[in-house]
Amino acid sequence: MNDYYTRFIGRGDKIAVAVSGGRDSVALLHFLLQKSKEGGFTVLALNVEHGIRGETSLRDSAFVKELCSAWNVPLLAFSVDAPARARRDKLSMEQAARAERYRVFDAVLAEKSADKIATAHHLGDNAETVLINLFRGASLKGAAGIPPRRNGIIRPFLTTSREEIDEYVIKNNLPFAEDETNALTEITRNFIRGEVMPRLKEKFPEGERAVMRFCEIAREEDNYLEERARALITEGDGAYFLPVTAPKALLRRAALLAIKQLGITADYGRIHADGVCRLAEAETGACLTLPEGIVARREYDRVALFAERAEPFAERPFAEGVYETQEGVLTIAACPLSEVAFGDGAFYADADKFEGAAIRTRREGDVFRKFGGKRKKLKEYFIDEKIPFRLRGGIPLIARGKEILFSGREISEDVKLDERTERALKITYETQRRR
Amino acid sequence: MNDYYTRFIGRGDKIAVAVSGGRDSVALLHFLLQKSKEGGFTVLALNVEHGIRGETSLRDSAFVKELCSAWNVPLLAFSVDAPARARRDKLSMEQAARAERYRVFDAVLAEKSADKIATAHHLGDNAETVLINLFRGASLKGAAGIPPRRNGIIRPFLTTSREEIDEYVIKNNLPFAEDETNALTEITRNFIRGEVMPRLKEKFPEGERAVMRFCEIAREEDNYLEERARALITEGDGAYFLPVTAPKALLRRAALLAIKQLGITADYGRIHADGVCRLAEAETGACLTLPEGIVARREYDRVALFAERAEPFAERPFAEGVYETQEGVLTIAACPLSEVAFGDGAFYADADKFEGAAIRTRREGDVFRKFGGKRKKLKEYFIDEKIPFRLRGGIPLIARGKEILFSGREISEDVKLDERTERALKITYETQRRR
The missing domain is CATH 3.40.50.620 (HUPs)
Structure with missing residues (x-):
């Protein structure tokens, strides 16, 4: 005693x-x-x-x-x-x-x-x-x-x-x-x-x-290591990010912490943390699917850990309205020409240029033409814009065939307002902050 | 296999x-x-x-x-x-x-x-x-x-x-x-x-x-913690220094590393490292004697670890010559007045003002009077000069009774050159870098 x-x-x-x-x-x-x-x-x-x-x-x-x-x-x-x-x-x-x-x-x-x-x-x-x-x-x-x-x-x-x-x-x-x-x-x-x-x-x-x-x-x-590991993790867009340059001793712990933060209570073994550590030595885009729909993906100088989306966004015909995906909210509304206000964060397009369009998420083969730019693969456009892979599939697009008219970030050269525009559309898009 | x-x-x-x-x-x-x-x-x-x-x-x-x-x-x-x-x-x-x-x-x-x-x-x-x-x-x-x-x-x-x-x-x-x-x-x-x-x-x-x-x-x-702990240690004057603000998990390891660096091969238990950690919460001057003549001492914002001096410097009568202690080398030499060169790092004093002086290390009760200053306890002078405790005992002093004429860092007001000086002494002092 x-x-x-x-x-x-x-x-x-x-x-x-x-x-x-x-x-x-x-x-x-x-x-x-x-x-x-x-x-x-x-x-x-x-x-x-x-x-x-x-x-x-x-x-x-x-x-x-x-x-x-x-x-x-x-x-x-x-x-x-x-x-x-x-x-x-x-x-x-x-x-x-x-x-x-x-x-x-x-x-x-x-x-x-x-x-x-x-x-x-x-x-x-x-x-x-x-x-x-x-x-x-x-x-x-x-x-x-x-x-x-x-x-x-x-x-x-x-x-x-x-x-x-x-x-x-x-x-x-x-x-x-x-x-x-x-x-x-x-x-x-x-x-x-x-x-x-x-x-x-x-x-x-x-x-x-x-x-x-x-x-x-x-x-x-252990407490000291845990603190240091926790301090490595950054957060955003529903994902947790680990810097690839961190010492491996901390990276493994940070990976386990991030997996826990994603709401997983099951016993995630060190084998998964080891996998995440290996991503730190892999090329951008390298990916690891962990149990319970957790994905780890190398993105430039970090590894992102996030929960995979449960339901893809179903394609629907183009129309005015509000469209919500896990990634964001797309709003399409008629807009009198007198109320077009460039620079307010909204996108303005010619309503008559959307015939035959649909609202859907990305597909293999999609192409996009920026304002004043050449047509390029949507995939390359996303890469240029540094949109992380994990977000790409959830972005609501406006498309006609393989032609993307709204990329989630910009409207296409093909639908812009011009001197002959009679009816305008106001397109707004807000990214959702998940979790 | x-x-x-x-x-x-x-x-x-x-x-x-x-x-x-x-x-x-x-x-x-x-x-x-x-x-x-x-x-x-x-x-x-x-x-x-x-x-x-x-x-x-x-x-x-x-x-x-x-x-x-x-x-x-x-x-x-x-x-x-x-x-x-x-x-x-x-x-x-x-x-x-x-x-x-x-x-x-x-x-x-x-x-x-x-x-x-x-x-x-x-x-x-x-x-x-x-x-x-x-x-x-x-x-x-x-x-x-x-x-x-x-x-x-x-x-x-x-x-x-x-x-x-x-x-x-x-x-x-x-x-x-x-x-x-x-x-x-x-x-x-x-x-x-x-x-x-x-x-x-x-x-x-x-x-x-x-x-x-x-x-x-x-x-x-363990390797990561060891690296971090090693990075905390600074070195100088034969001592190793640990910053008191470091996390305790690292401080204990750093203390053990420093003890090893001081050449101790015996099994220094964690009990000693714990003691060193406690010094990080003590007041300046707090001291811990570890086995084999290792001393740990709180010095302002750090803990110093060093080997205690084996032999004190024996007192000897004042005379021209070279005096070596573990702390430094004191040289006293006659110097023609025409060669006095203030500002060259040496100290110049009036040779006729040293009657009855001795060369020794510090003692309780010593006093010192700086140029143009008041007489104060040598101990306080050392504190003002931020000379770590562990170095103080090894500094060769010139003293007459309790009056310190050369402090290892300065000469006293009492021996300075004046208009009546006939013979000058050149006093140089070099701190030894030990280990």
């Missing part, structure tokens, strides 16, 4: 200790109660009964209730339905119980029933977590183990060993129930805890502490 | 495979021989016999000799005296054998008998190393496992599993000796290899590969 807990708890804090009734959480509750007076904070207990039939959870919850009553500690008691959650989200029972438990924690914090929630994770739990994460495939964050504090959840025992807790329990003659969460602990963790850690501790009596020191520094270094 | 080896080997390379005669190294020799034709590189073998009586090293070396002769591979054979090295440097036998082996490797590379030396470290060795390092107290570099390449040493099997090597050995019907280095493997590693890894691999069949992926990224991130 040490004063590590003071890192997390300030005067006036209301701390809810998550108590399962097991040895560790009872010790934590007792320890913080002892310290609460000098520390000027208050302590309550929080128990989550997981609703697992056949488990001892109801009995353990009753134990916690009695304990709190005997110790005169306020208790926040919750019941959740872990089996239902497991069925609904296709989770193992321990994953479901954990998810439900943390859902309750978040709700308690959101309601301000407590300022912080303390869990009894300790030195041994941390070393187990590091080992499991490493052998399952961790990033630096995973190798850094259990976070001492995250959002409102704090771990005052994280530098305390299981043995120290045991001693404390004996010394203070604390009652405890067989920890209900032990029964829920996943098979892998039970194996590591029961079979591997004791052997490692035989050889490395100070091993858990060595792992913790590694974790403390790794966490700091 | 995969084409990982191509990362390390170019056309025209001369690769010496370190062959103990054991399964892994025989497989590596065979594998690289097979690949050498298409890869355009040449392969030779390198065997180090450790001179350990009672060990099988002589027998294994004989086996390697026969094998190379049978396979028609040139062999570089060395004998070292590991027991002598162990006695001399107080090392365990395996540490001594390893040190001697790598000494031979370095010599082979230095002599250009080979361009690179390949060792047969594999996926399992790497996972063991990570585990051992973590439980012994690793930095990120240690957690990143065995480097795939370092100086001229390469590990073409580092992503190959022990099982794949075994298969290769069987498939190619390769002969091998019981690996002599196994007998030398330290107890901890043998325990991890024999007792812990098999259990972990039961639960995590892909665990060694997961660890390797972690290592690859950790290595890249």
Whole structure:
């Protein structure tokens, strides 16, 4: 036991200790109660009964209730339905119980029933977590183990060993129930805890502490790298951009951050981040399709990451009106000649020059003639205009056959106003800022 | 077996495979021989016999000799005296054998008998190393496992599993000796290899590969952090300086780098780096004495790290001559009045004003009077002049009692030339650049 807990708890804090009734959480509750007076904070207990039939959870919850009553500690008691959650989200029972438990924690914090929630994770739990994460495939964050504090959840025992807790329990003659969460602990963790850690501790009596020191520094270094990576990302047009000249160590992290920012919650492996890094060495236009419709594309001196468009814009006959695509809003309206106002950001065209035209997105073979310019491939025009590939397919065009009359950026030489114009059209186009 | 080896080997390379005669190294020799034709590189073998009586090293070396002769591979054979090295440097036998082996490797590379030396470290060795390092107290570099390449040493099997090597050995019907280095493997590693890894691999069949992926990224991130940390360090006056405003993640690394740069090879723990980081939050003048005479001191907006002076400068009577301290060289010489040349960087003083003076370094209570200035404590004068603390004790002063006549930077009002001066002294002072 040490004063590590003071890192997390300030005067006036209301701390809810998550108590399962097991040895560790009872010790934590007792320890913080002892310290609460000098520390000027208050302590309550929080128990989550997981609703697992056949488990001892109801009995353990009753134990916690009695304990709190005997110790005169306020208790926040919750019941959740872990089996239902497991069925609904296709989770193992321990994953479901954990998810439900943390859902309750978040709700308690959101309601301000407590300022912080303390869990009894300790030195041994941390070393187990590091080992499991490493052998399952961790990033630096995973190798850094259990976070001492995250959002409102704090771990005052994280530098305390299981043995120290045991001693404390004996010394203070604390009652405890067989920890209900032990029964829920996943098979892998039970194996590591029961079979591997004791052997490692035989050889490395100070091993858990060595792992913790590694974790403390790794966490700091991980945070620094994450900050630097985040600072690399720029945003615009619904895409995230990574500069290709960034160090690869940061580029990989930035790619993962951007993928997350695009709303993907699935487990995007480092293999995808590696792919994005390879684009930084590829030519402009090189493209990578990631799962869930995310596209990464080399664009000049950056890599763009964006969500692919779900629905293409369907072709429709040319007519006055408002046309919205994911890329922007095109408005076509009649305009008295007297109201033509060049330079106001709108485009003005001769209404009689659009016969047989349609509104559609680009196609292979499209051509465009700029004001006073030669006819060229629309693709080349887009390249000249540095319009990123990802935006090109979403631009609403006015076309007659393969001839583009409005490119989204300019109108064609073919439809411009001239001395014989009798009716004008006002065409406005606004790019949508997505997300 | 995969084409990982191509990362390390170019056309025209001369690769010496370190062959103990054991399964892994025989497989590596065979594998690289097979690949050498298409890869355009040449392969030779390198065997180090450790001179350990009672060990099988002589027998294994004989086996390697026969094998190379049978396979028609040139062999570089060395004998070292590991027991002598162990006695001399107080090392365990395996540490001594390893040190001697790598000494031979370095010599082979230095002599250009080979361009690179390949060792047969594999996926399992790497996972063991990570585990051992973590439980012994690793930095990120240690957690990143065995480097795939370092100086001229390469590990073409580092992503190959022990099982794949075994298969290769069987498939190619390769002969091998019981690996002599196994007998030398330290107890901890043998325990991890024999007792812990098999259990972990039961639960995590892909665990060694997961660890390797972690290592690859950790290595890249570690290198990036190391580069950034190195870039923070500035140097001067025999000291290394760290800016106090740097992120703590970098500051700790920079402190360790600076300590290493000061020539300390002992294992400076992170506890010392932590101490240096704390100085970044302390007041100017705060000081930390590290082992082996290294001092860290807060100086304004930086932390200075330097080696403490071994010998103080002994007091001696004032006389013409050359006086050298670790800080600088003071020269005192008679100078005809006609040769006094103010502004040439030397100091000129009245030779008759030094009666009873001595040459010494600073003492508590010293005072100094600048030209046209008031008398003040030497300590305050040094502060005003922003002379770092660490330099102050090494400055050769001219003093009479507590009165400083030459401060290392200026002469006192009390000894300046005046209209009655008959004999002049020329005093020059050059700061030494140490290291």
